[in-house]
Amino acid sequence: MEKDFHYYITYSIAKLTGYDKADIIAYSSQFVDDNNEGQFTIDKEESFFPERIPANGGYYYPIMTQSLSPKSLDAYIQKYVYIPFHFLPGDNNVEINGKKNPLSTTPDSRNARKVLNAAMKKGDPYQIGIALHTFADTWSHQNFTGLRESWNAVYPWYNVFKSIVPNIGHAEAGHSPDVISEDWIDYRIDKKIDNRERAFSAVAGIYKAMREQSGKGAQWADVEKDYAEIINTFSYNARIEKVAALLRDKGLGEIDKYCKDDWIDAALDKSDAGVTMDPDFINSHWYKFHQAAKVHFATVMDLIKEL
Numbered sequence: 625m626e627k628d629f630h631y632y633i634t635y636s637i638a639k640l641t642g643y644d645k646a647d648i649i650a651y652s653s654q655f656v657d658d659n660n661e662g663q664f665t666i667d668k669e670e671s672f673f674p675e676r677i678p679a680n681g682g683y684y685y686p687i688m689t690q691s692l693s694p695k696s697l698d699a700y701i702q703k704y705v706y707i708p709f710h711f712l713p714g715d716n717n718v719e720i721n722g723k724k725n726p727l728s729t730t731p732d733s734r735n736a737r738k739v740l741n742a743a744m745k746k747g748d749p750y751q752i753g754i755a756l757h758t759f760a761d762t763w764s765h766q767n768f769t770g771l772r773e774s775w776n777a778v779y780p781w782y783n784v785f786k787s788i789v790p791n792i793g794h795a796e797a798g799h800s801p802d803v804i805s806e807d808w809i810d811y812r813i814d815k816k817i818d819n820r821e822r823a824f825s826a827v828a829g830i831y832k833a834m835r836e837q838s839g840k841g842a843q844w845a846d847v848e849k850d851y852a853e854i855i856n857t858f859s860y861n862a863r864i865e866k867v868a869a870l871l872r873d874k875g876l877g878e879i880d881k882y883c884k885d886d887w888i889d890a891a892l893d894k895s896d897a898g899v900t901m902d903p904d905f906i907n908s909h910w911y912k913f914h915q916a917a918k919v920h921f922a923t924v925m926d927l928i929k930e931l
Contacts, residue, residue: 625764626802628860629823630654630757631882632867633851637831639876640847642840645749647880651887652753652913653760656709658884659913660690665885667894674899677892684901686914687921689754696792697772706770708924709754709917710761711793712736718767720775720812726930727769729762731822732829735927736762742923744837750909750916756830758920763826764801764819767810768794778811805858824855887913 631654638646661673676683689709691701707713707727714730736759743755768776770793778796794801800808804823809816828844831851835841850870857863868879891910893900905911 625757625760625823625826626804626860627654627657627882628863628867629760629804629826630657632864632879633827633854634753634756634760634830635879636867636871637827637834639871640841640874641831641834642838643749643752643834648749648909649753649756651882651909652750652916653757654882655884655887655913656689656754656757656917658690659917660688660692661695662692664888666889666892666899669894671892671894671899674892677899677901679901679905684911687917689917697790699772702771702792704921706793707928708921709758711765711768711770712739712758712762712924713769713928713930714762714766720767723775725769725775727771727928728775729765729768731763731766731825732759733762735924737833738927739920739923740833741837743920744834748916748919750913751919754913754916754920758924759830759833760826763822763829765794766822767813768801780811804855804863805860820855824852827851827855 631650634653635646635650638649643649659673663670663672665671673688674686676685688705691705695701696706711727711729712733712735713727714733714735716724716726716728716730718724718728718730740752740755740759743751772790772792774791776791776793776796778794789795797808797810800806801817801819804819806819807816808819828848828851831844831847835844854863854866854870857866871877871879887908887910891902891905891908893902902908
């Protein structure tokens with residue numbers, strides 16, 4: 625999924641189902657993708673993901689939740705970044721070429737439900753947002769694993785230009801599985817995939833789960849047509865505008881624009897000595913996100929015995 629889903633649609637669902645920290649939930653959901661080794665702006669200067677930050681004579685170690693660099697070839701990244709945050713192993717009920725894979729992602733799986741329910745039960749908006757990201761990805765990343773393995777080979781070996789891509793996640797399929805408005809072909813199962821169907825199913829699953837937990841907001845049947853219209857809108861920007869219009873129509877205000885630098889810039893300072901903590905670091909959103917991500921990671925590792 626892209627930002628239109630992980631941030632804007634997630635924000636709208638949280639607001640419609642009565643969560644008073646919808647902004648934190650939605651930012652956490654999208655930040656799972658942006659909390660990678662790429663560039664950030666800290667004190668108006670470019671910086672990269674800090675592997676450790678000086679603290680009380682020692683160090684604080686943040687946790688990376690995405691990787692978009694050659695580091696993805698590292699089995700450690702595949703097992704401990706991709707799998708727990710993006711390719712959660714599912715119900716082992718999918719067969720491809722006569723085989724099954726216990727690490728393959730399946731939509732709305734038991735594991736995904738357990739992770740989401742644990743976060744919602746605790747009530748931490750950062751954990752809820754992170755869990756919602758992983759939960760949503762079970763639809764868009766279904767039938768893939770986070771590892772480099774032949775299971776993920778979408779194209780036949782003789783399609784040299786396509787199959788040369790490392791078989792990590794949906795790398796062979798490119799970005800297509802994450803784009804709501806795209807169709808693509810999964811040659812492993814010889815099927816044309818309509819992402820709109822998957823995204824709409826994800827919206828329904830998330831809305832129902834959040835409303836069940838909060839006990840607030842309209843029934844899914846009352847907003848189903850609104851979300852069907854959003855999902856079936858072809859343009860990325862138009863989808864975001866329709867989400868904003870839905871919230872305005874419901875009297876729920878406006879959505880703040882998302883900027884991936886906001887949380888890290890407020891938490892960290894940049895000087896000649898390098899990256900340091902802001903004096904109010906432990907109360908920052910960025911710190912609380914990383915603490916929640918570590919809890920999410922531990923929850924998933926407890927579930928996935930194969931790792």
